Amino acid sequence: xxxxxxxxxxxxxxxxxxxxxxxxxxxxxxxxxxxxxxxxxxxxxxxxxxxxxxxxxxxxxxxxxxxxxxxxxxxxxxxxxxxxxxxxxxxxxxxxxxxxxxxxxxxxxxxxxxxxxxxxxxxxxxxxxxxxxxxxx
Numbered sequence: 001x002x003x004x005x006x007x008x009x010x011x012x013x014x015x016x017x018x019x020x021x022x023x024x025x026x027x028x029x030x031x032x033x034x035x036x037x038x039x040x041x042x043x044x045x046x047x048x049x050x051x052x053x054x055x056x057x058x059x060x061x062x063x064x065x066x067x068x069x070x071x072x073x074x075x076x077x078x079x080x081x082x083x084x085x086x087x088x089x090x091x092x093x094x095x096x097x098x099x100x101x102x103x104x105x106x107x108x109x110x111x112x113x114x115x116x117x118x119x120x121x122x123x124x125x126x127x128x129x130x131x132x133x134x135x136x137x
Contacts, residue, residue: 003130004078025084028048028051029049029133030046030049030109031046031048031133032045032046032047032131033045033129033130033131033132034066034129035127035128035130036067036119036128036129037128039121040121040126041065041067041069041072041075041095041119042065042066042067043063043065043066043125044063044064044066044129045062045116045128045129045130046060046061046062046115046131047059047060047061047130047131047133048060048062048133049135051103052067053136053137054083054106054109054110054137055106055107056104056105056106056107057103057105058101059101059103059115060078060086060099060106061076061078061089061098061101061115061117061131062097062098062099063076063097063128063129064097065095065096070095071094071095072093072094072095072121073091073093073120074092074094074117074119074120074128075088075091075092075117075118075125076089076099076115076116076118077115077116077118078101078111078115078116079113079114079116079129080109080111081107081109081111081112081113081121081135082109082111085114087101090097091099091120103117107135108132110135110137111134111136112133112134113133113134114130114132115130115132116130117129117130119135
């Protein structure tokens with residue numbers, strides 16, 4: 001089953017939804033992972049961070065539906081180190097979406113920063129994958 005598999009490849013790290021693994025980024029980095037299921041659709045989720053050390057200029061979450069299914073109502077949740085909620089993106093009706101956030105500042109601490117994809121289904125929002133970048137000096 002796709003969502004229960006786990007693997008990581010250094011440099012262009014691929015992280016599956018069931019992992020909390022992240023690629024290191026003391027500068028700019030992009031990480032992608034897979035998530036979702038038959039009821040939510042299968043998704044590739046990516047997170048890009050631009051900056052250097054603990055300074056982050058901007059971040060970008062993106063999601064692309066990989067099973068050829070129709071658009072869904074989705075949003076990104078951005079989390080800081082320690083899995084602390086930072087902010088949610090607006091809700092999009094899409095099967096291929098990119099959301100950019102301007103940061104222009106130092107993060108409060110080193111650690112894994114993630115973009116989590118949430119898909120709306122029957123009035124609820126369900127986790128459909130994530131990608132994480134480890135920000136450090």
